[in-house]
Amino acid sequence: DGGITQSPKYLFRKEGQNVTLSCEQNLNHDAMYWYRQDPGQGLRLIYYSQIVNDFQKGDIAEGYSVSREKKESFPLTVTSAQKNPTAFYLCASRSGTLEQYFGPGTRLTVT
Amino acid sequence: KQEVTQIPAALSVPEGENLVLNCSFTDSAIYNLQWFRQDPGKGLTSLLLIQSSQREQTSGRLNASLDKSSGRSTLYIAASQPGDSATYLCAVVGNTPLVFGKGTRLSVIA
Numbered sequence: 001d002g003g004i005t006q007s008p009k010y011l012f013r014k015e016g017q018n019v020t021l022s023c024e025q026n027l028n029h030d031a032m033y034w035y036r037q038d039p040g041q042g043l044r045l046i047y048y049s050q051i052v053n054d055f056q057k058g059d060i061a062e063g064y065s066v067s068r069e070k071k072e073s074f075p076l077t078v079t080s081a082q083k084n085p086t087a088f089y090l091c092a093s094r095s096g097t098l099e100q101y102f103g104p105g106t107r108l109t110v111t
Numbered sequence: 112k113q114e115v116t117q118i119p120a121a122l123s124v125p126e127g128e129n130l131v132l133n134c135s136f137t138d139s140a141i142y143n144l145q146w147f148r149q150d151p152g153k154g155l156t157s158l159l160l161i162q163s164s165q166r167e168q169t170s171g172r173l174n175a176s177l178d179k180s181s182g183r184s185t186l187y188i189a190a191s192q193p194g195d196s197a198t199y200l201c202a203v204v205g206n207t208p209l210v211f212g213k214g215t216r217l218s219v220i221a
Contacts, residue, residue, distance in 0.1 A: 006154075033208060042213040043200075058208065090154055097142040097204050102154040 003027065004103035006091050011108045013085075021076045021106045023091035032074035033092040033100075036060060043090070049074055078108065085110045113138045115203055117212035124191055125220050132186040132215045134201035139179045143204035146175050146186050148197045149214070155200065158186075191219045 004025045013019045025032065034046040045058030049068040063082025068074055074093075078085045088107050094100035114137045124130050134144070143162050147155040161168045161177040161184065168175050174187040184201055198216045202209040 004154075043211045045208055048208050088152075092155075099157050099160045100145060100202070100204075100209055101157060102147075104154045105152075107152070 004091060004093055004101055006089075006103035006106050008106060009104065011106055013108070013110050015110055016080045017110075018077055018079050019085075019108065019110075021078065021089055021091075021108070023074045023076065023103060024072055025074075025091075025093045025101075025103075026072060027093055027095070027101065028071070029093035029095045029101075030071070031094050032068070033094075034058075034064075034066065034074070034076045035090045035092065037088045037090060037105075046076065046089075078110075113141075113203055113205065113207075113210045115201060115210050115212040117199075117201060117215050119215060120213070121216040121218075123218040123220060126191060126193060128191050128219075130188050130191055130217070132188070132199050132201075132217070134184040134186070134212055136182045136184075136203045136210075138203075138205075139182055141179065141203045141205050144175075144177050144184050145202045145204060145209070146173075146184075147200045147202065149200060150197050158199075160204075188217075191217075193219050193221045195219050 007022045031050045033048040035043045047066040049055035065077045090105045091103040116135045145160045146158040149155045159168045159175045172189040177184045198214040200214040202211045
């Protein structure tokens with residue numbers, strides 16, 4: 001069953017702690033993406049990777065970090081430097097200019 | 112810089128009505144255009160991908176059209192049902208990561 005998995009679905013952290021969100025795909029896609037979605041706002045691109053061991057900053061990369069050691073995996077770390085980390089985080093992947101697919105999302109709450 | 116606009120931001124229709132959602136983009140140099148659906152608290156589900164060489168694409172009760180020269184795409188939903196209630200987003204596919212509109216929130220009233 002091909003697709004994108006994100007874990008966990010809900011995540012709660014205390015302010016000042018780093019937290020890592022998981023994203024795994026078995027679609028054999030080269031490119032992977034991380035987005036943030038806030039209520040009433042559109043999707044905002046955090047980081048993306050078009051190939052293993054390479055990634056680029058998106059529009060709102062400050063306070064986030066990523067790695068791409070395997071084609072299937074693109075974890076996102078939300079660091080304590082991110083001022084407003086509470087949000088819904090979505091991972092996506094695609095091959096070339098074909099359809100982009102999204103995971104189910106992780107809702108992060110930081111108190 | 113590519114900008115994508117979706118109008119209206121919200122739409123409420125009675126069940127059974129045919130409806131059209133609009134998407135416009137500023138740079139016609141695109142490869143494809145993709146329509147998505149998002150239910151509250153969920154990820155985005157791909158509905159249709161229109162390649163730049165195509166003018167329309169159909170899937171069930173959905174029909175999407177693309178006019179690159181005018182920078183417009185429409186998503187036509189026939190015989191709307193309450194289960195169609197969701198937010199619909201369009202995204203332009205180019206050399207860069209997808210550029211998304213902010214979506215149209217659709218409510219279909221039974």
